[in-house]
Amino acid sequence: MNLYLNQIAAIVWKDFVTELKTRELLSAMFIFALLVILIFIFSINLSIVKASEVGPGILWVAFLFAGTIGLNRSFMLEKENGCLMGLMLVPADRTTIYFGKLISNLIFLSIMELFILPLFMIFFNIDLLSHLGPLLVVVFLGTLGFCALGTLLSSLSANLKTREIMLPILLYPLLIPIIIGAVRMTGQILDGTELADMMKWVGLTASFDIIYIGVSIMTIDHILEE
Amino acid sequence: MESLENAIEVRHLRKAFGTLKAVDGIDFELKQGEFLTVFGPNGAGKTTLIKILAGLTRPSSGTAKVAGFDVAEGHPEMRKEIGIISHATALYADLTPLENLIFFARMHGLKQPEDRALKVIDEVGLSPRRNDRVRTFSRGMLQRLSIARAVLHDPAILFLDEPFTGLDLHATNVLKEHLQRLHDRHRTILMTTHDISCGLEMCDKVALQVQGKFAFLENITDIDKDQFESIYFDAVRDNQFAMKIDF
Numbered sequence: 001m002n003l004y005l006n007q008i009a010a011i012v013w014k015d016f017v018t019e020l021k022t023r024e025l026l027s028a029m030f031i032f033a034l035l036v037i038l039i040f041i042f043s044i045n046l047s048i049v050k051a052s053e054v055g056p057g058i059l060w061v062a063f064l065f066a067g068t069i070g071l072n073r074s075f076m077l078e079k080e081n082g083c084l085m086g087l088m089l090v091p092a093d094r095t096t097i098y099f100g101k102l103i104s105n106l107i108f109l110s111i112m113e114l115f116i117l118p119l120f121m122i123f124f125n126i127d128l129l130s131h132l133g134p135l136l137v138v139v140f141l142g143t144l145g146f147c148a149l150g151t152l153l154s155s156l157s158a159n160l161k162t163r164e165i166m167l168p169i170l171l172y173p174l175l176i177p178i179i180i181g182a183v184r185m186t187g188q189i190l191d192g193t194e195l196a197d198m199m200k201w202v203g204l205t206a207s208f209d210i211i212y213i214g215v216s217i218m219t220i221d222h223i224l225e226e
Numbered sequence: 227m228e229s230l231e232n233a234i235e236v237r238h239l240r241k242a243f244g245t246l247k248a249v250d251g252i253d254f255e256l257k258q259g260e261f262l263t264v265f266g267p268n269g270a271g272k273t274t275l276i277k278i279l280a281g282l283t284r285p286s287s288g289t290a291k292v293a294g295f296d297v298a299e300g301h302p303e304m305r306k307e308i309g310i311i312s313h314a315t316a317l318y319a320d321l322t323p324l325e326n327l328i329f330f331a332r333m334h335g336l337k338q339p340e341d342r343a344l345k346v347i348d349e350v351g352l353s354p355r356r357n358d359r360v361r362t363f364s365r366g367m368l369q370r371l372s373i374a375r376a377v378l379h380d381p382a383i384l385f386l387d388e389p390f391t392g393l394d395l396h397a398t399n400v401l402k403e404h405l406q407r408l409h410d411r412h413r414t415i416l417m418t419t420h421d422i423s424c425g426l427e428m429c430d431k432v433a434l435q436v437q438g439k440f441a442f443l444e445n446i447t448d449i450d451k452d453q454f455e456s457i458y459f460d461a462v463r464d465n466q467f468a469m470k471i472d473f
Contacts, residue, residue, distance in 0.1 A: 003335045006332060006335070007332065007333050007335070009332075010329055010332035010333055011333075013329070013332075014318065014321070014325075014329045017321060017325055018318060018320050018321060021320050021321075021359070022320050077318070080318075080319060081314055081315050081316060081317055081318070081319060082312065082314025082315065082316045083316050083317065083318055085282065085310070085312070085314060085316050086316030086317070086330065086375065087333070088281075088282055089280060089281075089282070089305055089308070089309075089310055089316075090305060090330065090333040090334055091302040091303060091304075091305040091306045091334060091335065092302060092305075092333055093302060221300070225282070225283060225284065
């Protein structure tokens with residue numbers, strides 16, 4: 001068990017060191033998410049439309065589109081120079097690769113989201129601070145599901161020539177339950193609903209998170225094999 | 227590796243990608259410490275053979291045992307016994323050699339990963355560059371670092387897939403020295419190459435793979451090098467299955 005966790009930690013460490021040197025992933029995700037929010041803020045008349053009604057959807061569009069860039073880049077790192085082959089040759093269960101990449105993706109996306117949330121609050125003039133705790137729980141659940149499925153599918157699409165197109169085509173339809181749950185919960189939180197009053201949605205989102213992780217554990221071996 | 231007579235055993239091995247038979251019925255054994263060079267034209271299935279033996283892809287039929295493990299079962303323990311050097315370096319370009327090797331040492335579960343990484347970096351003569359990004363390395367330096375990565379965990383069996391590709395004369399000689407050292411340390415080596423002189427120089431056995439099959443497999447002492455060269459070039463030109471050759 002110790003070795004298993006150390007191997008996962010090694011993959012996360014490797015991704016972090018790479019990102020510290022290149023700063024490619026976080027900067028690309030942050031700029032893209034910011035761009036999405038800016039485009040919407042300039043195209044919506046907030047004196048007519050209530051910010052808390054359109055805001056959650058816009059926020060999650062920004063997260064998902066920016067996150068897709070991150071997922072694509074994440075496995076491309078392993079494809080360069082045949083590094084994935086190097087990972088496949090170590091005496092590790094293939095799920096270590098999955099969990100290592102999942103945790104890396106989750107952390108990078110979460111960092112991006114923590115930078116975007118204050119900007120979202122400012123641009124849309126929505127008070128997030130008074131709902132911060134429940135909001136962070138919802139953002140975590142949604143991001144976990146996105147990363148759980150996205151890590152699996154990015155490992156699949158990394159072998160394809162049209163990977164940048166294929167990943168969103170494969171990913172977004174399967175993410176619908178998570179997206180619906182995350183957007184609905186975000187909207188209800190901004191309306192002042194307590195987290196305890198939306199356990200149906202919390203349960204739905206968390207269930208799909210678990211399903212995505214379970215399916216990934218069962219299939220990652222076959223997907224990574226040539 | 228436990229004391230096994232055969233480090234590698236292959237029986238009726240086949241691998242098909244759709245209708246393409248990349249490996250089409252290969253049989254051979256390689257004892258511990260032996261060095262087999264496999265020649266063959268492009269598309270003969272040499273890389274596929276190595277990928278099967280390294281556990282990177284499963285055979286369609288037949289069996290292959292490496293270090294006593296059936297490759298089809300994908301035992302993580304098997305991977306402790308093997309290392310691979312190919313034209314893809316399997317190195318992270320934005321990391322330094324030290325960072326790369328510490329990472330792989332941790333993935334192999336080695337104790338004191340940094341010490342081990344420093345030792346193998348020194349063995350391949352890259353200590354002065356251990357903190358430079360791999361992206362800045364020449365092809366020869368990359369290949370030396372690949373060797374370091376492949377031997378980091380001191381495997382008993384090494385697979386080399388066209389390791390001389392793209393190397394200049396100096397780098398080729400350096401690689402040959404490393405391979406000779408590994409051979410002297412009784413490591414089992416299977417190498418594929420187009421370079422006839424390098425391939426014949428160090429090996430104990432020679433095979434010629436054409437269209438997924440071994441046209442022949444002989445001890446180096448039973449080979450006439452000049453005759454082998456002309457047979458090899460005929461196979462490359464015609465890319466046809468050569469009938470069993472009698473020297």
